[in-house]
Amino acid sequence: MAKKIFWSDPYCTQLLAQVSKVSGAEIQLDATIFFAFSGGQESDHGTIGGLPVIAARKQERGIIYTLPDDHGFYVGQQVLIEIDWVRRYRLMRLHFAAELVLELFYQTLNGVDKVGAHIAQNKARIDFAWPQSIAPLLPEITQKANQIIADNVPIHTGYDDEENERRYWEIEGFSRVPCGGTHVRSTGEIGPLRLKRENKAKGKERVEIYLLNE
Numbered sequence: 001m002a003k004k005i006f007w008s009d010p011y012c013t014q015l016l017a018q019v020s021k022v023s024g025a026e027i028q029l030d031a032t033i034f035f036a037f038s039g040g041q042e043s044d045h046g047t048i049g050g051l052p053v054i055a056a057r058k059q060e061r062g063i064i065y066t067l068p069d070d071h072g073f074y075v076g077q078q079v080l081i082e083i084d085w086v087r088r089y090r091l092m093r094l095h096f097a098a099e100l101v102l103e104l105f106y107q108t109l110n111g112v113d114k115v116g117a118h119i120a121q122n123k124a125r126i127d128f129a130w131p132q133s134i135a136p137l138l139p140e141i142t143q144k145a146n147q148i149i150a151d152n153v154p155i156h157t158g159y160d161d162e163e164n165e166r167r168y169w170e171i172e173g174f175s176r177v178p179c180g181g182t183h184v185r186s187t188g189e190i191g192p193l194r195l196k197r198e199n200k201a202k203g204k205e206r207v208e209i210y211l212l213n214e
Contacts, residue, residue, distance in 0.1 A: 001061045001062050002017075002020070002028065002029050002030060002031055002032045002062060002063055003030065003031040003032070004031075004032060004063075004165075005031055005032060005033045006032070006033050006034070006035045006044075006182050007157070007167065007180075007182070009033075010088075010092060010182040010183060010184075012033050013033070013082065013083055013085045013088075014033075014080060014081065014082050014083075015031060015032070015033045015080070015081045016078055016079070016080055016081075017029040017030055017031045017032060017078070017079060017081055018030045018031075018076060018077065018078055018079070019073050019074065019075055019076065019077045019079060020075065021075065022073060022074060022075055024069070025054075025066050025067055025068065025069045025071065026064050026065065026066050026067075027048070027064075027065050027067060027071070027073055028062055028063065028064055028065070029048075029063075029065070029079070029081070032063060032081060033081055033083055034046060034048070034053060034056055034063070034065065034081055034083055035056070035088070035091075035181075035182055036056035036057055036058050036063045036064075037056065037057065037058070038058055038180055038181065039117070039179065039180055039181050040098075040116075040117035040118045040119050041091060041095050041119040041181045041182070042091060042118075042119060042120055042121070043055070043056040043057075044056070044083045044084065044087065044088055044091075045083070045084040045087050046081065046082050046083035046084050047080075047081070047082050048065060048067060048079050048080075048081050049071070049073060049077075049079035049080060050080070051067050051068055051071055052067075052068070053065050053066070053067065054066040054067060054068070061164075061165055087121050088182070090121050090122075090211070091119055091120075091121060091182070092181075092182050092183060092184050092189075093184060093189060093190045093191070093211060094119050094120070094121075094123065094124040094209065094211060095119045095124065095181045095182065095183070096155065096169070096183055096184055096187070096190060097124060097145070097190050097193050097209050097211065098117060098119055098124035098125075098126055098209055099169065099177060099179060099181075100145050100148060100149075100187070100190075101126065101141060101145055101193075101195065101207065101209055102114060102117075102126055103174070103175045103177060104141050104144050104145055105126075105128065105134075105137075105141065105207075107175075108137060108140070108141065109128075109130065109134075109137070112128050112129070112130050113128065113129040113130075114126060114127070114128060115127045115128065115129045115204065119181075122210075123208055123209060123210050124208070124209040125198075125206055125207065125208045125209065126206070126207050126209070127200065127204060127205070127206050128204070128205045128206070128207070129203060129204060130203070130204075130205045131203050132205075133197065133199065133205065134197055134205045134207060135197045138195045138196075138197055138207070141195060142193070142194070142195050145193060145195075146192050146193065148171070148174065148187050149187045149188060149190050149191065149192065149193070150188070150192075151187065151188075152186050152187055152188030153171055153172070153174075153186060153187050153188075154171075154172075154185065154186050155169055155170075155171060155183050155184060155185060155186055155187060156169065156170045156171070156172070157169050157170070157183050158170075160178065165180065166178065166180075167179060167180045169183055171187070190211070191211055191212060191213035192211075192212040192213065193209055193210060193211055193212060194209075194210045194212055195207050195208070195209060195210075196208040196210070
């Protein structure tokens with residue numbers, strides 16, 4: 001199981017690690033900063049040992065990286081991991097923006113259910129099972145989210161259960177939420193956001209989240 005530095009230091013962009021397992025084009029590492037798709041948040045982009053990471057996926061508590069077939073790495077070899085920081089930072093900001101908006105919906109709409117989410121570099125989205133249009137709520141949710149962002153409050157993260165890698169984020173006085181993604185240190189880093197409603201199907205509402213500051 002790799003030590004996941006993207007949790008303890010999500011701002012780290014380079015890391016020396018050792019190859020712990022090789023199976024064809026797939027490798028595992030003893031430590032990593034390279035996030036693999038989870039909870040709707042897309043994987044990082046970057047390189048391991050100078051080679052592009054084609055795919056990253058979770059397997060139980062490990063992470064498997066797919067490299068070019070001719071990578072030539074061996075167990076015990078030291079390699080440099082480098083991630084695309086511009087992409088990671090936007091994913092971090094949009095990820096927490098989505099978490100903030102989701103929690104505000106939970107606090108506003110009694111009984112609403114999240115049925116999907118996706119965090120990409122250009123926008124985030126959340127899908128809800130809800131029988132009515134959420135459009136009338138968007139001005140209020142947007143105002144509340146942007147106020148929390150403007151207040152620039154600290155975002156605390158940690159383990160609820162370290163052995164099973166169950167993590168959370170918390171804003172004091174607002175909420176504590178289970179989450180295993182990468183997070184910014186404070187809400188002010190997100191910058192102002194904009195929400196857009198999409199009606200995907202009867203009984204299914206989608207809110208899209210956009211950052212106004214690049």
